[in-house]
Amino acid sequence: MTDFSKILIANRGEIAVRVIKTAKAMGYRTVAVYSKADESALHVELADQAVLIGAPAVSESYLVAQKLIDAAKQTGADAIHPGYGFLSENADFAKLCAQHNITFIGPSAEAIELMGSKRLSKLAMIAANVPCIPGYQGDDQSDECLLKEANKIGFPLMIKASAGGGGRGMRLVFSADEVAAALKSARSEAQSAFGSGELILERAVIEPRHIEIQVFADNAGNTVYLGERDCSIQRRHQKVVEEAPSPFVDENLREKMGNAAVNAAKACQYSGAGTVEFLVDNDEHFYFLEMNTRLQVEHPVTELITGLDLVAWQLRVAAGEDLPLSQQQIELTGHAMEVRLYAEDPSNNFMPQTGEILGWQLPEQDGIRVDHGIRKGQTISPHYDPMLAKVITFGQNRAEARRKLVCAVEDTVLMGVNNNKRFLINILKHKVFAQGEATTAFIEQHFSDDVSLHKAQLPLKNLAIATILMHEQTSKKITPSHELLRWHNGFSAPWQYTLTDGSDNYSLKLIVDGDNGSPTYTVISNNNNIVIERVEIRENQMKFLHNNVLESLPFVFHEQALFIDSDVGNICLENITHAPVCAEEKAGNGNIKAPMDGAIVDVMVGPGQQITKGENILVLEAMKMEHTIKADVDGVIASIHTSSGEQVKNKQLLVTITNDNND
Incomplete structure (x- = not known):
């Protein structure tokens, strides 16, 4: 048995709040960490103690392992829960915790290292007879080798960052002439997001279901699966709607995938909570995608259909206890659905949004759960992921859970920061989703012209x-x-x-x-x-x-x-009734402004350079994603008002382009 009494949560936002609540309910003291941008955050208030660990940038705060260790030492925390994201799947951080006699609430560093690499984990899964997608996962990472292997695999082809997830460092290409540019952008984004530019190539499985299996293992080797989650509705490989169980999976397929997931966990001597993700085609053939060695964002839907607290299970396993239930004792009841509320503008290509939360009101009804880490008056900064909350519902069946979720999202009020609420509601109401027929191609095939994706005149x-x-x-x-x-x-x-x-x-x-x-x-x-x-x-x-x-x-x-x-x-x-009359600034005027707060990653043009409308001129990073800014007119670069590495504000002038049409 491992004895610990105070847990530091090495994270922020809703997952930090989520872990704090369960830890407190189990009698543990809790410690929050926060950056300067999160001084007024909810997780800071809820914890027993809180430690400032640095500037807003994650590279100076939440990603600095030694600062987290120092915070634990300072407060006497003898365990660390990493949440998800940040250092949750960082093997070196798990090792550092062990070196300082701090219990890392997660799997071993060896399991994290293996499964944290799409390349190495795929090799391990092939050895363990877990079905895998044909592709290239070799150690030769030269462009020449990858281009050659891409042509061998054929098209459509998926290029993926070996480290990390969330759609970053991932590109879908349909022809050989797209590969070189896609390799460059995928490697750059992967290096920025995960500190590794290593890539793998896979044959693209078109229109699959994205099904993941929740697994749990203890230190005695007991391993179980807790049913599946359907995460097929995605945008840019980011999950939008999650549900459990899947409307596509029957008992036979569930057992096959569950056993494969258990075998995957056992292959790396896994301990704690993990998720094995699969792509499933229409013929119910399933292929290993990756294993996430942490708690998933969408874990609440599994909790609702099993009646279990997965964070509590994590703490018990970390303390050396056996799993509370055997496979035969796990029962699935009813149906659960979840959507992610983001600070983004779907009508403007999902541009991340920043600003102050001026109104925040949650629905109150049985069968509705909202996991969040925000409150009125809090400022949403450009430094972190734009997800603000998760709205989750439970029903006796899928139709009831979906109806409840539509109402719950409609009744959730978030003002001051633009968000994807209407986008979510329209997905949940869509006939294809309501009938349980959505695949990963849903948004592209059935939702690309939805009114929530386009700016319209106000009624x-x-x-x-x-x-x-x-x-x-x-x-x-x-x-x-x-x-x-x-x-x-x-x-x-x-x-x-x-x-x-x-x-x-x-x-x-x-x-x-x-x-x-x-x-x-x-x-x-x-x-x-x-x-x-x-x-x-x-x-x-x-x-x-x-x-x-x-x-x-x-x-x-x-x-x-x-x-x-x-x-x-x-x-x-x-x-603006009484505002002074001034010349309107029309679209396509050559004044290129920042679409949001963020950091300039790359300036791709120089003064005097001839430019055409739509050509890439800048790359801006905000909320963990890179956004390419394009020229809005044909012309010549007259002046550049920013440089690589500079933090810029929303609507700040970045580049001026002159053309014959400018006044």
Whole structure:
């Protein structure tokens, strides 16, 4: 038995909160670590103690192993839970913990090292007779060798970073002339994300299911599987929706995949929680993809259908206990689904978003669970993954779990930072997903033209609500407690308003008609009008009657902006009615600005260089992803206002391009 009493959680955000809650429930003291960017984070408040470990950049804080060890020593923590991401799959960190007599709550360093390499793990799985995808996993990493092997394997071809995951360092290519550029970009992204540019090549399995098996093992060699999770709906190889059990997997396939996953774990003398991921084709042939030697983001769906606390199992195994249940004692009941709420803008190519959380409200209902690490007033920075929360539901069957999840996401309110809420809702409502027929090609085949992926003109109803709120604020009828005082003189002449969402301006007329008891608002735009009645505004909530339907919408004012959580997504508008007239900055004006806060990774052009519209000019890194910024006009690079390695702010001018059309 291993005796420990205080656990340092070497992570942040929702997973740190998740681990702290279970650790406390089991009687352990907890220690949080945080960077300067996370000083007001929820996990810092919930832990018994917290230690500042450095600047916001992960390379100066959460990825510095010695700082984590020092924090454990300083607070007397005798165990470390790594969560997921950061150093959770770093064999050297596990070794460092052992050197300092600190229990690492995870598998052995040897297992992490083996399974952390897609190349080495695939070789081990082939030796263990676990089905694998044909490809190249050799140690010759020269471009010449990889190009030669790619042509041998054939196309379509998947290029993958050997280390890490989450879609980073991964490229799908369909012809030989794409390989060289894809190798370069995949290696660069892998080196930046994981510190290793090692790659493997695999024949692409087109339109598979992505099925993963949760395994658990103890130090006595007992190993079990806890059913499967279906993670087929993905965008850029990042999971979007996860569910358990899979609608595709029957008992026979579950047993085959479960046994293969157990064999994979035993092949590396595994201990603790792990996930073996497979691709499964329509004929139920399955192929080893990778093994994650940590707790998965999507572990809650397994917890809900098994009734088990996987973090508690991790702590018990790390303490030297045997697994609480045998394979025969594990039962799967009901159905669970999970979606990931991200700070990103689906209508702008999923650009990561930063800013202050101005409103955060969770659904309250049986069968709904929200794992998160955020709170109102917290600032979302560009330094970390954009995932903010996970919304999870449980039902007696899949249809019930899906219905609950749609409502739960709709009832989740996040204002101040744009997010993917509408994108998630539309996926969950889609007929193909509802019927359980989604594969990894779902978004490309069935969802590429969804309204959530494109910026559209705001409906008059939403503009009317915004106009009313702007009017009441301007008229000072919304008090500090946001209660509408409802004082009106009866019929009034139209009020003129101009609102903007940053890209489009909206001219509106507002007529307020009625006494101080129940005014009626008529909003007119482009000869269309809408009537809103029985308005009540209280505590950041507006209730109103439209077409005899009583509705409610959350809102918040912040500085000059109004944020509304509406049925068409997160809306942010400013009142520019009295703003000075100025020349509009049109798209394609040659002023290339940062689309978000981040760090410049590469400047790909120089002053005086001829450039064409759409050509790559900069690479910006934000929220653990690289984003290529392109020229918006044909012309000549007039000036460059940034350099590689510089931290830049959203809308900061980076490059100026001159062309004949510029004024």
